Amino acid sequence: MNKLYLFLFILSFQMMSSQVYKKSEPFTHTYSIVARDSVTGDIGVAVQSHWFSVGTTVTYAKAGVGVIATQSLVNPSYGPRGLALMEQGLSPQQALDVLISNDSGEMYRQVAFLNTNGDVATHTGELCIEAAGHQQGKNFSVQANMMLKNTVWDAMANAFETTEGTLSERIIAALKAAEAEKGDIRGRQSAAILIVKGTATGNSWEDTIMDLRVEDHENPISELERLVNIHKAxxxxxxxxxxxxxxxxxxxxxxxxxxxxxxxxxxxxxxxxxxxxxxxxxxxxxxxxxxxxxxxxxxxxxxxxxxxxxxxxxxxxxxxxxxxxx
CATH class of the missing domain: 1.25.40.10 (Tetratricopeptide repeat domain)
Structure with missing residues (x-):
């Protein structure tokens, strides 16, 4: 990409981002995972929260580009803007840095970026409600805030790394591990999983592998797992x-x-x-x-x-x- 064009592109994002933060932003405190399947190249993002329809706010993906989870006192613009920056050639860390540096509410943000190479970047703002933290690994990042215990993200990472199977199965294992550690201090309500191809086909209807949401349920992870199995069928x-x-x-x-x-x-x-x-x-x-x-x-x-x-x-x-x- 032409360096001048890239500079102007980033500058335009900085100008748009300077007024992003609003006090009306939703409290989507939650736990999530962004991950890549090293065998197929598929990339995915999944989330659970005590918040209605969490998938509409937290999960973003584009085939051939990457996936993003944006949560805590959520700034939804991190999703489409982060994907656009990565599509223009920025690494996950570079793209995340651009958005954070121009966000007056960055101390409340928790965000994870992953690209098609499996590179990750994660930010947990210093004012995210405890227990809050994240852990990165090869081809994944897990992050959580407002958890009952500070063991959630370590348990999620361990589950993803040690579970065998498809990307959706490993992601579900990570979500279940979070719940096993008591998860969100408020309880549970909704969940979502979004998986796209690592290499875009040019046909949007072929690029999305799985896009499932549980908007409101007493046990959203179990329901999401059931839907994943039906999806396979x-x-x-x-x-x-x-x-x-x-x-x-x-x-x-x-x-x-x-x-x-x-x-x-x-x-x-x-x-x-x-x-x-x-x-x-x-x-x-x-x-x-x-x-x-x-x-x-x-x-x-x-x-x-x-x-x-x-x-x-x-x-x-x-x-x-x-x-x-x-």
């Missing part, structure tokens, strides 16, 4: 749909079955698995599944005949007649 469903569209019914069957294992009580997942069994001519396996589904909701029977017309169900008229009588 539907990811299998989506891939199954693509395989079905491509005419690969055997691959679709495997994918639908994987989804069903994660969400066994969901009728739709059972249904599409059975439809693929029909397409694979495994009628004796499909019929009892469809019978159970039709007994619970006859609309699935009607849908089956429509699938035949759309050529997504490729069976003979004789077999369709048998299915419609189940």
């Amino acid at each position: 539907y990811d299998f469903m989506n891939k199954g749909d693509l395989a079905m569209e491509a005419g690969d019914s055997h691959e679709a069957e495997n994918l639908y079955l994987s989804a069903q294992k994660l969400f066994p009580d969901n009728l739709e997942m059972q249904y599409w698995y059975a439809i693929n069994l029909l397409n694979n001519k495994e009628y004796t396996k499909a019929h009892p599944i469809l019978t159970t589904i039709f007994e619970q909701d006859n609309n699935w029977r009607e849908l089956t005949s429509r699938l035949k017309k759309s050529k997504l169900l490729v069976i003979s008229e004789e077999e369709l007649e048998k299915v419609m009588k189940l």
